[in-house]
Amino acid sequence: MGTPARPTGMSTAGRAALAVAMLVGFYLLAAGLVLGVLGADVALVVETGRLNPAIGKLILLSLAVAYPVLRVVFLTRRPRERGEAYGLPVTREQQPELWARVDRIAERTGVRGPAEIRLIPEVNAGVREDTKLLGLIPGKRHLVIGAPLLIGLTEAELDSVLAHEFGHYSNRDVRLAGVTVAGRSAILHTIHGLHARADGHQAQQQAELRAKAAKRLAKGKKVTEEKAGGGVDRALAKLFTQYAKLYFRVSESVSRRQEYAADRSAAAIAGRDATAAALRRLPLLDAAENFYLHRYATIGWSAGLLPMPGQVYGGLAELLADPKRRQELAELALEPAEEEADPYDSHPPIAQRVAAIEALPDDGRAAEGSGPALVLLHEAERTLAALESVCLVPEAATKRRVTWPELVRTVCLADCREDCQPILTALTSAGLPGTVEALLDAIDAGRTWELAGRLPRDEQAVAPTGLAAREAARPVFRSTLGRLTVLALAESGRAHWEFSWSTAAVLHLPDGWDETFSAALDAAVADVPDTAPLRTLLTTAGPVPAAH
Structure with a gap:
């Protein structure tokens, strides 16, 4: 360019x-x-x-x-406009190194430095001056520095941002800006x-x-x-x-x-x-x-x-x-x-x-x-x-402060519970307990498509009838059964979500489940259902971890 x-x-x-x-x-x-x-x-x-x-x-x-x-x-x-009342004021005594850096850049730019520095949470920096008479009479200067700039920039890059802001005041030909x-x-x-x-x-x-x-x-x-x-x-x-x-x-x-x-x-x-x-x-x-x-x-x-x-x-x-x-x-x-x-x-x-x-x-x-x-x-x-x-x-003052791992585990578990609400509602409305074991019993009793019909469906899934409707509902019911199984494991402490900065939270299932869980779900929703593989997995998933 x-x-x-x-x-x-x-x-x-x-x-x-x-x-x-x-x-x-x-x-x-x-x-x-x-x-x-x-x-x-x-x-x-x-x-x-x-x-x-x-x-x-x-x-x-x-x-x-x-x-x-x-x-x-x-x-x-x-x-x-949001002005000097916004952000966290930091004094020279509280932040001597930051103030020294700002003073040095202002001096090298050849302009008067700020009388106040405030930290703000945005990716932004700026100098505001309390001028009078259409900006012709100078006044007190306020510098705001975004905390993300301190976090994400090097010292040299921050120097350039500060020099840019002070540079606005060093250009005499833009006095009326x-x-x-x-x-x-x-x-x-x-x-x-x-x-x-x-x-x-x-x-x-x-x-x-x-x-x-x-x-x-x-x-x-x-x-x-x-x-x-x-x-x-x-x-x-x-x-x-x-x-x-x-x-x-x-x-x-x-x-x-x-x-x-x-x-x-x-x-x-x-x-x-x-x-x-x-x-x-x-x-x-x-x-x-x-x-x-x-x-x-x-x-x-x-x-x-x-x-x-x-x-x-x-x-x-x-x-x-x-x-x-x-x-x-x-x-x-x-x-x-x-x-x-x-x-x-x-x-x-x-x-x-x-x-x-x-x-x-x-x-x-x-x-x-x-x-x-x-x-x-x-x-x-x-x-x-x-x-x-x-x-x-x-x-925000009413929120409970937790570590990142606990935050992710709690939120993912809450999301899983919310995702399972449709099948839990379908089970209770059918007179059954809201558990994965009750759902497996219903499958063995031949009530798979009755319960599948109680689940919310999009417009495309509603249109088919007969065998086509069953095939359209099968993947939805399989996914629902999988989520309810994960919820049962997570609530009993035998599965959990791992926090990661690199990716979304990773679900950890019991040992051996990664290779066999998918096949067990397929068997449970087949035309001739077999819930034994999934029941075996639940039985052998290991003991519930002891409470600490």
Whole structure:
């Protein structure tokens, strides 16, 4: 992939100034619309010298246009974004090595460092500044660092991320970039507000049309095909949306240029290879964290369980340390996903950013060789536990903390019980005990297809009849019998699920079962069923382990 062309034409400073002007224009558009329709009403009254019903209707129409603009654009307060109250604050005394690293990168970038550092649980880092007067007057700076970055990046790669964030402040030609971000938030808030009002009016109109249609049907009249459209609010939302698209193209062009400039600052400080490596790793780390949270950290949530303190976020380090998972990530890094440039995205595609960095001259600094960035965190597990206490939802405090093996065993057993509920229900509704032995007795009594018919079936399985229906139900019944057998073994402690970072939990059956279990199930669901092999396996599965 070639190096992206350097920006030409208007400078970044010029584009930022244009974005500010367009932000002002957005509010002028809203004000002009309101003043225009109201001014036209006043002029009409003055011109005619009287207020008749027709003019009154025009005034009401004007108010219908002016009110939502005034209400949404000028009078509604925007919700405050998640800011300095989010995350875990870490002081210089608590985390001296992390602060020293941040101070060093800020000094090398030539910018003022942060007054506060907070850890957050996302794959993200950023510097926010409390500016005034459209960002022209500087203020206190806040740095947020994602714990997954400390876990998944090397020290050199973390340096490049920090240098990138501080690099935004070292580029003087993007002084007004903060204003474009604020403008984006304001415009999006306005558009969402207008569309929300339009959706509400459309729903009300739709309800009125349905009521009207019901009355006409009751009178035997034909129903007219009227559709609710959202009224004036929808038209206004479309108008402001068109203006917003133009604003986003200009403002995001500023942001994209700023990203390239910050990447170059990062490469100058942390090294070309470390910066490129960090850019490649960030989307993979984000995917790994999402996978970890869904497949590991939160699997016991509905069962009232969580990993031990510090492991909800910290367990990601264990996943990334697993050789198989590391290999999977390495293979993904070799084939980065293709991304299409979005003119409304504030960040260029990762592949283009990597190409721009790798096109820089070799600086002789290899990406390898530095240790994991987590070593910068003093008492890492304790700190990550503190992060959990401030970032997890309050309900997390009610969960029981268990080790990874216990978490997996408990969750897999609960899932197995849930999977067995249909056959257990079928047995009890047939007047039989809910046990695998009762199911085997029912099979010997010739009730296989009676019980199979009580199991839930999909649409394809419902359609066949006769022998075809039996053949369609056979694999479902066989699988059900297998699950109920596993449940009996697991509940008695003779089977268990083994925790693994490399794969999904592995089911361990009693010795010898792996070779004979499948054949025993086949025999039990054959046209002439034979439950003896499965009964023998259950009898010889070994004693129930003693309770500890």
